[in-house]
Amino acid sequence: MKNEELAPHIKDITRALKGKVSEEEIEQELQKWIQKYGVDINQAKRSIVNNLGGDPKELFTPSEKKIKEISGTERNLELKVRIVSINEKDIEVDGEPKKIHYGIFGDETGTIPFTIWETLPEPLDKGDTVHVINSYATTWNDKPQVNVGSRTRMRMLEGDEVPEFKRTSQRCDIRDVREGMSNLIITGRILNVEKKTVQTKNGEKDLYSGIMADETGKIQFSAWHDFGLKEDMVVEVNGGYVRSWRGIPQLSFDDNSTVDILDDGALPPKEQLEESGIMTISQLARRGGAVDAIIDAVMIDIKHGSGLIFRCPECNRVVQKSACRIHGKVDGEPDLRVKGILDDGTGALTVIITREETEEILEYGLDEAMELARDRMDHGVIKEALEDKLIAQPLRLKGNVTCDDYGLMLIASEVKEKKINMEEEARKLLDEVRV
Numbered sequence: 001m002k003n004e005e006l007a008p009h010i011k012d013i014t015r016a017l018k019g020k021v022s023e024e025e026i027e028q029e030l031q032k033w034i035q036k037y038g039v040d041i042n043q044a045k046r047s048i049v050n051n052l053g054g055d056p057k058e059l060f061t062p063s064e065k066k067i068k069e070i071s072g073t074e075r076n077l078e079l080k081v082r083i084v085s086i087n088e089k090d091i092e093v094d095g096e097p098k099k100i101h102y103g104i105f106g107d108e109t110g111t112i113p114f115t116i117w118e119t120l121p122e123p124l125d126k127g128d129t130v131h132v133i134n135s136y137a138t139t140w141n142d143k144p145q146v147n148v149g150s151r152t153r154m155r156m157l158e159g160d161e162v163p164e165f166k167r168t169s170q171r172c173d174i175r176d177v178r179e180g181m182s183n184l185i186i187t188g189r190i191l192n193v194e195k196k197t198v199q200t201k202n203g204e205k206d207l208y209s210g211i212m213a214d215e216t217g218k219i220q221f222s223a224w225h226d227f228g229l230k231e232d233m234v235v236e237v238n239g240g241y242v243r244s245w246r247g248i249p250q251l252s253f254d255d256n257s258t259v260d261i262l263d264d265g266a267l268p269p270k271e272q273l274e275e276s277g278i279m280t281i282s283q284l285a286r287r288g289g290a291v292d293a294i295i296d297a298v299m300i301d302i303k304h305g306s307g308l309i310f311r312c313p314e315c316n317r318v319v320q321k322s323a324c325r326i327h328g329k330v331d332g333e334p335d336l337r338v339k340g341i342l343d344d345g346t347g348a349l350t351v352i353i354t355r356e357e358t359e360e361i362l363e364y365g366l367d368e369a370m371e372l373a374r375d376r377m378d379h380g381v382i383k384e385a386l387e388d389k390l391i392a393q394p395l396r397l398k399g400n401v402t403c404d405d406y407g408l409m410l411i412a413s414e415v416k417e418k419k420i421n422m423e424e425e426a427r428k429l430l431d432e433v434r435v
């Protein structure tokens with residue numbers, strides 16, 4: 001265990017021993033128990049406290065906090081909360097599929113995003129109240145959130161033990177929507193909506209999800225109640241809350257929210273809103289991601305792993321020298337893509353351009369690309385062709401922007417050259433001069 005990983009445990013022991021033993025001495029003891037005797041960290045902590053004249057029970061006096069008090073650095077965090085929203089997510093850990101849950105906890109002082117990294121001991125549903133013991137807090141984009149890990153215990157409470165958080169609603173442009181917001185008033189036009197049936201603890205539930213937009217941007221939504229939402233409708237949602245996944249915010253609302261249908265003229269027509277929400281990279285960084293965003297930027301670099309690539313037939317990872325990182329030697333399947341860096345003057349992000357769009361940029365398909373590479377006996381020719389077409393080129397791109405530990409990433413669903421119309425620019429200039 002590294003020193004920084006030991007630090008919180010050293011603090012726990014120091015607290016349990018009421019500061020009678022120095023942190024240096026505790027660290028030495030801890031290293032000894034773990035490295036020399038090979039005992040696990042919790043056993044080591046109990047033994048050390050016991051040997052140095054303390055009460056091991058003191059190690060586990062967790063700090064109960066209200067949501068408003070959470071700073072994002074807590075370990076041993078104890079909470080009594082109500083589940084405001086909960087979603088399921090399939091992720092991959094070391095190549096293994098895993099089901100995790102994320103959502104929003106609430107109490108009378110506020111709301112906070114949470115992630116449950118372990119399989120649920122019992123099913124949880126919106127509205128359940130739970131006692132969470134030994135969770136920990138972290139921050140994401142400067143906002144605290146609660147993590148439920150392998151050492152956390154959760155116990156169901158009676159429904160009325162946790163008062164609901166009542167905040168006066170706040171009106172918000174879609175561009176300004178942030179992770180963890182609740183009681184929002186959002187006006188948007190529904191660009192698309194689809195009905196899904198999902199399995200919850202209390203049986204099957206209908207979910208209406210899609211994308212809505214205003215002049216400032218677009219957002220994914222999930223309605224947990226049939227409000228009769230239809231494509232192209234302009235609605236005002238009162239009582240929505242926001243949770244994001246990999247940086248893409250999602251607006252949820254349910255039967256505690258109200259939805260009013262507004263006059264069609266309240267927002268510009270659908271075609272115009274489809275193109276709304278041009279965002280700068282610094283805006284995206286502040287927000288953490290976006291669905292169907294539009295970015296005007298210049299391609300400044302094309303990375304290794306662009307052009308003609310080969311993917312593992314098992315896991316779809318890009319193979320290097322016919323070897324997959326997980327599956328070893330494989331017969332890779334050919335694909336085309338671009339992995340590059342975009343810069344718009346406010347910041348930079350990684351962009352992935354998928355096969356279809358890459359073929360359009362090259363003006364030929366995968367078969368022809370294979371032939372070209374064979375003729376020249378070099379796969380690199382396709383990457384070079386893409387560099388010629390894209391580097392230093394002003395582009396308009398559209399797609400979902402995610403955000404994780406590696407930063408922002410745009411998965412481009414549309415790439416267009418942003419032609420600067422000289423004639424029009426000149427006319428504009430002249431008009432300005434005449435005025």
Ligand SMILES: [Zn+2]
Nearest residue numbers: 312315324327
């Ligand atoms: Zn593989």
